[in-house]
Every structure is written in structure tokens, then in C-alpha cells.
Amino acid sequence: MAAQVELFLQTLISGFLLGGLYALIGLGMALIMGVMRIINLAHGDLMMVAMYVAYWLFTLFHIDPYLSVFVATPLLFFLGVGLQKFLINPVMKVESILPHNQVILTVGIGMILANLATVFFTSNYRSTPVSYASKAWYLTDFWKNAPIELSLSAPWSLSFLAAVIITVALWFFLTKTDTGKSIRATAQDIDAALLMGVNVGVMRAVTFGIGAALVGGAGCLFIPIYYLYPSLGKQFTNVGFVITVLGGMGSTEGAIIGGVILGIFESMTATYLGMGWAPVGRFLIFVAALVFLPGGVASILRKQRLGK
Amino acid sequence: MKKFMPPIILAVLCFLPLVGLSSYAMHILVLVIMWSIIGMGWNLLGGYCGQVSFGHAAFFGMGAYSSGLLYYHFGISGWWGLLVSIPVLTITSLVIGFICLRLRGAYxxxxxxxxxEVLRVTAENLVKFTQGDLGILIKQRTWVEKTWYFYVILLLAAGSFLLVKKVMESKLGYYFVAIREDQDAANSLGINTTLYKTIALCLSGVLTGMAGAFYMNYMGYIDPTTVFPLYDISIVTVMVVMVGGVATYWGPVIGALIMVFLAEVIRSMPKIGAAHQTLFGILLIFIIIFLPNGIVGDFRKITGLFKPRGALK
Known part of the structure; x- marks a missing residue:
């Protein structure tokens, strides 16, 4: 019995830590979704780019992956702004039959990024063997006679903490600064924002940049605990949009909650069904969200706020 | 003249094997025709009904596996898969449709x-049922020569073309276009949008699934990564239609022709071959920005480029 409880709690902990990181991926996607009304299907591939940045910084210059956040995020920000300005924005103006051309475009971008990574860096699995990779804290260290044994991995906790810090910083940026307020205004109502003197075009580019930077940050936090290969982006794009749907399209609070839910759920599937089934679990939760909660977590939050 | 184009092209294609083409040329032709069927399927849903799918590999793979599993578990000819894939794909499409098509666009x-992705993972993990990554091998292919395969796929393609044309000329087709243009307006006119979108999905899924079942019999071997890949099937399907021309009858055919030839040429080039997805991606971006309606849809625009400036006015 104790072993069962131990396993369950351990899964819950790792799921929660994973969820914090997932929230960061989902946040970027939700922001882009909210402001630009498109799903960025190159999201995971942008993360892959950031992971390679962190990897090469570690391998060539021995820079800790957590420090490379400060290099990768600005880099990804400018990459995102560039992609938006030179590729996605022109397509918004093009007359076409299909309404989803921008989404198809982001798929194309993702495909190019993934393929270029394969060509330049081969499809080998890579990782950054940091010195503290296997360090962990155990429950018995603090509580001698604990009936169960739980552990908390150091890199996982560190990544989670960094994710929380980035999320809080983003929250400050969105609520306290002028640019942040303009972004939120653009997300709420483009025309009204335009009339209030918000430069919507710039806000779109900035938002895409921030979304890319967020997922870039997530990439740097992921690499010490994960491994890296060129086609890993797809998987995280899936994660991103499942969170976006789960949280409610374009809602940032929803994305955080959705990320944690998905993280825990995925941990549970991995423990009780097997690692390989994680994508299936992800899909199930996606379908369940569509059927039972089409507005996402955001709709529940809204109801509660109205209730007050 | 335009009215007689399909039968003329069909007749020419029927006599093509008699010319004595090499096995490789026949292979390319079969692939082109197979891809144009998948393209027609996608076009029905994405082009006419406006519901963009990034997962036609799912339908393709389902078709291929329904054929392969029949052979593997019951030992009957894989060709039965062509028939079996119809109900299998219809049920799959109905389930997906009723869940996801109630909601708009991106969902x-x-x-x-x-x-x-899910189907790929499932096929990989259900080792007892699908042989997992080992894949399914048809030990003895029906014909050695490619000619008969060519006729089978040509028949399927002709059928698909006719189906798409008939559907689009019927009331159903007008409903599809109405849904694509403005779903709210369509809804307010009393069109049951979910139902018609689901019908489009079923038709699209069945066409793609049959192409998949053919692929199984033609190639004789499938595994999860060859029939369920995102880029090499799902996205190429989107590209076939985008390059050829969204919501046109001939778009998928032209698109398939271009994409298959391009793929063969790029893959055969040393060094560049590995980067074929990059080149496809660049082509996709180029098409979306400059020819959003594809080669057939923007044909006037292309011919306009080559005409002398004065003639444009």
C-alpha cells in the first residue's frame, strides 16, 4: 500500500514540475493565439532552435543551460519578430480562398527549421550532461522516520522555479507596462485597440516575438532534464496547443492551469500505462476538453468571476 | 473542349502503358495518380468545405493498415482492404467529425x-495487433509488372474525380462552399453545418483511405513511420493541393504531378536530398505568399507575367 501511495505521490510531484514547464510553452502559444488569432504550429520547432542554442553554448563554451536562457530568449524574440514581420504579416494581406493560410505557413516554417536542424546537426540525440543532473533531495533527509520515500530532482526543481519566475515576470509585463497593456488590448478587440492609438502591427510582431521567447526559455529549461533531437518540435507543438485548448483559446491564466493539468495527466499516463502512450493521453485530454469544456479552463474562471 | 478534357486525358493515360515505359517511369506515374487521389480527398474537405486538415496521414494510414491487417490476421488478399477501408474510414471520420467539427476552424x-500522431503511436505500441515498428509485409505481391497497379489506381482516380465533380455539382457542393465562405450565414440559411462538414470529412477520409489501401498493396510493406508521418504525408497532401490549386478540379492532379516529380528530383540530388523538406517548406511559403490559389487557381496571374506589359491592360 505504502509503495502504491509513494508511486502516486511521486508521479504527482513530477507531473506538477513538468506542468510548470508545459505552462511556459502553452503561455507563448496562448499569447500568440490571443493576439493574432492563429495557432503557431512552428512553436515546438522554435523551442528546438532554442535548445540547440543552449546545447552549443554548453558544449562549446561550457555555459550552464540555465544561464543560456539569457542568450536564447532575446535571440528567439528577434527570430519571432522577424518571422512575423517578413512571413506571416504579408500573408495576412494576401487574398485567398482558404482562411488558414497563416497556419499552413507556420507549418512550413516548422518543417524548414526541423529539417535544417537535421541537415546541420544530424539527427543524433544530444543532451547537456550538467554536473548536478542526478542530484536530488529526499524526504528522509528532512524527516527521518517518514513512512514513504519521495525525491525531488534538483534540475527539475530548478527548471520549475525558473519557469515560475519567467511566468511572474510576464505577468508583471502584461499588467504593469504600457506595451503589455497594449498587447492585452489588441487581444481583446483589435479595432478598439486601433482606435485607442495602439500600433496593432507592432504589437502583433512583439507578441509573436514574446511567444517565441517564452518557448525559447522553456527550451533552455528543458534541456538539462531532457534530450534533444531535430524533430522534437512536433511533440511540443502538440503539447502547446492541447494546453491552449484546455486553457481556453488565448487565455493566459487558462494556459498556466492547463499546463499543470496536462503535466500531471501525462505523468500519470507515463507511470501507469507506459512512456510511449503519452501522446495518446494528450489526445484524449484534448478531445475531452473539446467535448466537455469547449471554452477551456478560462470559461470556468470567467463564470466564477461573474458569480462574485 | 473543356467538357471533353477528363475523358481525353483518361484515354491517353489508358494507352500510356502500351508505349512501353520503364518500370521506374511507371512507378512515378502510379505515385502521381495516388497522390492526386489523396489531394482530391483533401481538396473536398479543405478546399471546398474550408476545413483544413493537417492529419490526412491518419486516414491514409488507417486505409493502409486496414488492408495490411486483413492480410496479416486473416490471410486474405490485401485488395479487400480497398473495400474494408470504406466503412473503417467512415466510422473514424464520423467520430472525429462529431467531436471536432462542432467547433470552428483551428480546433x-x-x-x-x-x-x-496518436495513430502512429498506437500502431507502434499495439505490437501484438500491428507488429509495431516491424511493420507489415505482404510476402507475395499480386503482380510483378506495374501495369496492372497502374490501371487499378487509374480506375480509382477516375472514380474519385467523378465523385468530386458530381458532389460539387450537386446541392451538397453548394452547401460545402457556403460553409467555407461564411459559416454563420450558412447556418442562418438553415444548413446543418456540422452535418455537411462531417459528410465532407467522410468523403475525404474514404478517398484518402482507399489510396492508403492501394499503397499497402502496391508497396507491399508498411510501418507506422511510413504511413503516419506528419511532414511526409499530411503536409505533402496540403502542399499537393496548395501548389496545384485549392478548390479546383485539376488542382490536385497538377499539384501531385509537380510534387512527385520535385520530390524525385530533389531526393536524387546528392547532399541536397537530405534537405528536401526545407525546399518543400520554402516552396510552400512561396506559394502561400505569391500564388495563394495555386497554379490552376492563379493561372491567369502566371500567364500575365509572361505576356508583354501592354497586353495586360
Whole structure:
């Protein structure tokens, strides 16, 4: 019995830590979704780019992956702004039959990024063997006679903490600064924002940049605990949009909650069904969200706020 | 003249094997025709009905596996898969449709994207049922010569072309276009949008699934990564239609022709071959920005480029 409880709690902990990181991926996607009304299907591939940045910084210059956040995020920000300005924005103006051309475009971008990574860096699995990779804290260290044994991995906790810090910083940026307020205004109502003197075009580019930077940050936090290969982006794009749907399209609070839910759920599937089934679990939760909660977590939050 | 184009092209294609083409040329032709069927399927849903799918590999793979599993578990000819794939794909499409098509735009695209991935993982993990990564091998292919395969796929393609044309000329087709142009307006006119979108999905899924079942019999071997890949099937399907021309009858055919030839040429080039997805991606971006309606849809625009400036006015 104790072993069962131990396993369950351990899964819950790792799921929660994973969820914090997932929230960061989902946040970027939700922001882009909210402001630009498109799903960025190159999201995971942008993360892959950031992971390679962190990897090469570690391998060539021995820079800790957590420090490379400060290099990768600005880099990804400018990459995102560039992609938006030179590729996605022109397509918004093009007359076409299909309404989803921008989404198809982001798929194309993702495909190019993934393929270029394969060509330049081969499809080998890579990782950054940091010195503290296997360090962990155990429950018995603090509580001698604990009936169960739980552990908390150091890199996982560190990544989670960094994710929380980035999320809080983003929250400050969105609520306290002028640019942040303009972004939120653009997300709420483009025309009204335009009339209030918000430069919507710039806000779109900035938002895409921030979304890319967020997922870039997530990439740097992921690499010490994960491994890296060129086609890993797809998987995280899936994660991103499942969170976006789960949280409610374009809602940032929803994305955080959705990320944690998905993280825990995925941990549970991995423990009780097997690692390989994680994508299936992800899909199930996606379908369940569509059927039972089409507005996402955001709709529940809204109801509660109205209730007050 | 335009009215007689399909039968003329069909007749020419029927006599093509008699010319004595090499086995390789026949292979390319078969691939082109197979891809144009998949393209027609996608076009029905994405082009005419406006529901973009990023997961046609799911339908393709389902078709291929329904054929392969029949052979593997019951030992009957894989060709039965062509028939069996119809109910299998219809049921799959109905399930996906009733869940995802109640919602707008991006949800459906996302659901299909995830579906392809899920099916791949499922096929990899259900080792007892699908042989997992080992894949399914048909030990003895029906014909050695490619000619008969060519006729089978040509028949399927002609049928698909006719089906798409008939559907689009009927009331159903007008409903599809109405849904694509403005779903709210369509809804307010009393069109049951979910139902018609689901019908489009079923037709699209069945066409793609049959192409998949053919692929199984033609190639004689499938595994999860060859029939369920995102880029090499799902996205190439989108590209076939985008390059050829969205919502046109001939778009998928032209698109398939271009994409298959391009793929063969690029893959055969040393060094560049590995980067074929990059080149496809660049082509996709180029098409979206400059020829958003594809070669057939923007044909006037292309011919306009080559005419002397004065003639434009």
C-alpha cells in the first residue's frame, strides 16, 4: 500500500514540475493565439532552435543551460519578430480562398527549421550532461522516520522555479507596462485597440516575438532534464496547443492551469500505462476538453468571476 | 473542349502503358495518380468545405493498415482492404467529425494534427495487433509488372474525380462552399453545418483511405513511420493541393504531378536530398505568399507575367 501511495505521490510531484514547464510553452502559444488569432504550429520547432542554442553554448563554451536562457530568449524574440514581420504579416494581406493560410505557413516554417536542424546537426540525440543532473533531495533527509520515500530532482526543481519566475515576470509585463497593456488590448478587440492609438502591427510582431521567447526559455529549461533531437518540435507543438485548448483559446491564466493539468495527466499516463502512450493521453485530454469544456479552463474562471 | 478534357486525358493515360515505359517511369506515374487521389480527398474537405486538415496521414494510414491487417490476421488478399477501408474510414471520420467539427476552424486542424500522431503511436505500441515498428509485409505481391497497379489506381482516380465533380455539382457542393465562405450565414440559411462538414470529412477520409489501401498493396510493406508521418504525408497532401490549386478540379492532379516529380528530383540530388523538406517548406511559403490559389487557381496571374506589359491592360 505504502509503495502504491509513494508511486502516486511521486508521479504527482513530477507531473506538477513538468506542468510548470508545459505552462511556459502553452503561455507563448496562448499569447500568440490571443493576439493574432492563429495557432503557431512552428512553436515546438522554435523551442528546438532554442535548445540547440543552449546545447552549443554548453558544449562549446561550457555555459550552464540555465544561464543560456539569457542568450536564447532575446535571440528567439528577434527570430519571432522577424518571422512575423517578413512571413506571416504579408500573408495576412494576401487574398485567398482558404482562411488558414497563416497556419499552413507556420507549418512550413516548422518543417524548414526541423529539417535544417537535421541537415546541420544530424539527427543524433544530444543532451547537456550538467554536473548536478542526478542530484536530488529526499524526504528522509528532512524527516527521518517518514513512512514513504519521495525525491525531488534538483534540475527539475530548478527548471520549475525558473519557469515560475519567467511566468511572474510576464505577468508583471502584461499588467504593469504600457506595451503589455497594449498587447492585452489588441487581444481583446483589435479595432478598439486601433482606435485607442495602439500600433496593432507592432504589437502583433512583439507578441509573436514574446511567444517565441517564452518557448525559447522553456527550451533552455528543458534541456538539462531532457534530450534533444531535430524533430522534437512536433511533440511540443502538440503539447502547446492541447494546453491552449484546455486553457481556453488565448487565455493566459487558462494556459498556466492547463499546463499543470496536462503535466500531471501525462505523468500519470507515463507511470501507469507506459512512456510511449503519452501522446495518446494528450489526445484524449484534448478531445475531452473539446467535448466537455469547449471554452477551456478560462470559461470556468470567467463564470466564477461573474458569480462574485 | 473543356467538357471533353477528363475523358481525353483518361484515354491517353489508358494507352500510356502500351508505349512501353520503364518500370521506374511507371512507378512515378502510379505515385502521381495516388497522390492526386489523396489531394482530391483533401481538396473536398479543405478546399471546398474550408476545413483544413493537417492529419490526412491518419486516414491514409488507417486505409493502409486496414488492408495490411486483413492480410496479416486473416490471410486474405490485401485488395479487400480497398473495400474494408470504406466503412473503417467512415466510422473514424464520423467520430472525429462529431467531436471536432462542432467547433470552428483551428480546433479541427489541431484535432487532425494530433490524430495522425496518436495513430502512429498506437500502431507502434499495439505490437501484438500491428507488429509495431516491424511493420507489415505482404510476402507475395499480386503482380510483378506495374501495369496492372497502374490501371487499378487509374480506375480509382477516375472514380474519385467523378465523385468530386458530381458532389460539387450537386446541392451538397453548394452547401460545402457556403460553409467555407461564411459559416454563420450558412447556418442562418438553415444548413446543418456540422452535418455537411462531417459528410465532407467522410468523403475525404474514404478517398484518402482507399489510396492508403492501394499503397499497402502496391508497396507491399508498411510501418507506422511510413504511413503516419506528419511532414511526409499530411503536409505533402496540403502542399499537393496548395501548389496545384485549392478548390479546383485539376488542382490536385497538377499539384501531385509537380510534387512527385520535385520530390524525385530533389531526393536524387546528392547532399541536397537530405534537405528536401526545407525546399518543400520554402516552396510552400512561396506559394502561400505569391500564388495563394495555386497554379490552376492563379493561372491567369502566371500567364500575365509572361505576356508583354501592354497586353495586360
Amino acid at each position: 479541427f486542424a489541431l484535432a487532425t494534427l494530433a490524430l495522425g
